[in-house]
Structure formats: structure tokens, C-alpha cells
Amino acid sequence: MESSPSRNLTQQLVHDLGKAIVHGKYDVAQSLPSEAEICDQFSISRSAVREAxxxxxxxxxxxxxxxxxxxxxxxxxxxxFDTDVLGWILSGKPTLQMLKHFLQLRGAIEPAAAELAAVGATVTKLRNLETALARMKAAEKGLDDPLDADIEFHISILMATGNPFYVQLRSFIETALRVSIRFSNQIKGVQAADYNIHAAIFNAITEGNPADARRYCEEIHKEAIALIDSELVRQEAL
Known part of the structure; x- marks a missing residue:
């Protein structure tokens, strides 16, 4: 059993079996081992297996x-939308098509979130967004983690909407961003995201300009999807 100090036995079993299923160890409609067999295999109680x-x-x-x-x-x-399931998928080798599907979903969510933030973000939420942008600037100079800073910026936009439904998407978006941003930067041959376009989003939000906030967000997503499309074409040509 793959151990982690942050998980109890049931959670660990869920993680191990879930990851195995998602990574294709078991075929669709295939029977998993029985409860008794799982108990023996993982040295765990039947009650823990039933909960898992x-x-x-x-x-x-x-x-x-x-x-x-x-x-x-x-x-x-x-x-x-379950962050465990998504995390297991992304911990393997997610297909380009899967990444594109996620970017398409982001493209439907984040521009609208930026638009809402530009209309009704509180002073506190704007300060949080400013802090995230400052982290991105620091990351350009090698003083912060570029991936974490980029993710914090995008999550701060969701939080700035004040809409509980957008806020609930935080964990899902954060989980997938860790793979999609890394992939986009790898294709572009850069270590960090473009600070200027993120600064433009920030300025539009703080200036109460929802149209520009949406437009700049859409530019980021269109570029990312174009990168994946070009990579798909390249792979098909091999």
C-alpha cells in the first residue's frame, strides 16, 4: 500500500484503489477483488474496506x-469534478485531448469570473489578487515559485467574484491547473506565465472594466488551446 502520513487506512485504500482504477489496472466491468481478498491484500479491516x-x-x-x-x-x-478522481487522472499521463477539454471548461468559467470580479470584488479580495500578482512578478526574478504564483492568481479571481458557486470550483481548478499550466509553459519553453497579460487582467478588474477583464482572460485560454492544437497536429504527423 502506498503510504502517506496525512491519510488514515481507509483514505489510503481509497487512494490506492482509485488510482489503480483510473490508471487502467482494472478494465471496465471487471470485478475487483472481493472484500475478503482486499482485506488480506492490504492488511486492513473489513469495516475499513466497506467504507472505502x-x-x-x-x-x-x-x-x-x-x-x-x-x-x-x-x-x-x-x-x-471530484478532486481525488481528477488528481489520479492527472498523476498519470493525461492525454492532450483531456487537457484541451479542461481548458475549454476554464474558458467558460474564468472569463466570466473575471467579469464578475470587475463588477463586485471587495477591497479585501482585490488586495488578495494584488498579492498574487506580486508573487508572479517575484517569480519572474526567481524569488517565488512560478507555478504556485500563477495558480494563486487564477484562484484569487474565482474568490473575488463573491459567488459561492465559483468559489466551490477552487479545489477542482487548482488541481487541474498544476498540470495544464506546466504543460503550456513547457510547450512555450518558458518557466513562468506571461506577467503582462495577468497584470492587464488585474488592472481591468481593479478599474471596474468587466469587458477588458473578460477579453484578457479569453486571450490566455485561446493561446493555451492553440498550443495544444498545434501539438496534436505535430503528433499526428509523426
Whole structure:
């Protein structure tokens, strides 16, 4: 069992089985080992196994029924908004198409969030956004982590909307950003995101200009999708 000091036995079992399912160790509709077999394999109690099965069922990865056992469900049943499921997918080798799908979702969420932030962000939320932008500037000089700074900026925009539904997307967006930003920067051959376009978003939000805030956000997403499309074309030509 892959151990982590931050997880109890049930959580660890959920992590190990969930990751194995997502990475294709078990085929769709294939039966997983029985509860008794899992107990023996992982040296864990039956009650812990049953709790783990319930958690994986809630994530859409498996079904568990009497006389049918524990079966893996098709990918379209998986809860991709669950940060564990998304994290397991991204911890492997996510396809370019998967990254593109995520960017398309970001493109529907973040420009609208920037627009809302420009209309109604509080002074405190604007200060948080300013702090995140300052981190990005520091990262350009090698004084901060460029990935963490970039993620904080995008999450700060969600938080600045004041809309609880956008705020609830924080963990999901943060999990996927860690892969998509790293991939985009790798293709561009840079260590950090473009500070100037992020500063433009910040200025538009602080100046109460929702149209520009949306437009600059859309520019970031369009560029990222164009990069993935070009890489898809390149790979198809190989």
C-alpha cells in the first residue's frame, strides 16, 4: 500500500484503489477483488474496506451489489469534478485531448469570473489578487515559485467574484491547473506565465472594466488551446 502520513487506512485504500482504477489496472466491468481478498491484500479491516468501497462508489468509479461484486464503471460515470478522481487522472499521463477539454471548461468559467470580479470584488479580495500578482512578478526574478504564483492568481479571481458557486470550483481548478499550466509553459519553453497579460487582467478588474477583464482572460485560454492544437497536429504527423 502506498503510504502517506496525512491519510488514515481507509483514505489510503481509497487512494490506492482509485488510482489503480483510473490508471487502467482494472478494465471496465471487471470485478475487483472481493472484500475478503482486499482485506488480506492490504492488511486492513473489513469495516475499513466497506467504507472505502462506499467512497469510491460515491466518486462514480465502481458499483457494488450483492452477488455481482465490486465492478469498475465506465469513464463517463466517473465524477471528474471530484478532486481525488481528477488528481489520479492527472498523476498519470493525461492525454492532450483531456487537457484541451479542461481548458475549454476554464474558458467558460474564468472569463466570466473575471467579469464578475470587475463588477463586485471587495477591497479585501482585490488586495488578495494584488498579492498574487506580486508573487508572479517575484517569480519572474526567481524569488517565488512560478507555478504556485500563477495558480494563486487564477484562484484569487474565482474568490473575488463573491459567488459561492465559483468559489466551490477552487479545489477542482487548482488541481487541474498544476498540470495544464506546466504543460503550456513547457510547450512555450518558458518557466513562468506571461506577467503582462495577468497584470492587464488585474488592472481591468481593479478599474471596474468587466469587458477588458473578460477579453484578457479569453486571450490566455485561446493561446493555451492553440498550443495544444498545434501539438496534436505535430503528433499526428509523426
Amino acid at each position: 468501497v462506499k467512497m469510491l462508489t460515491a466518486k462514480g468509479l465502481i458499483s457494488s451489489r450483492p452477488r455481482q461484486g465490486i465492478r469498475v464503471l465506465p469513464r463517463d460515470r466517473w465524477n471528474l
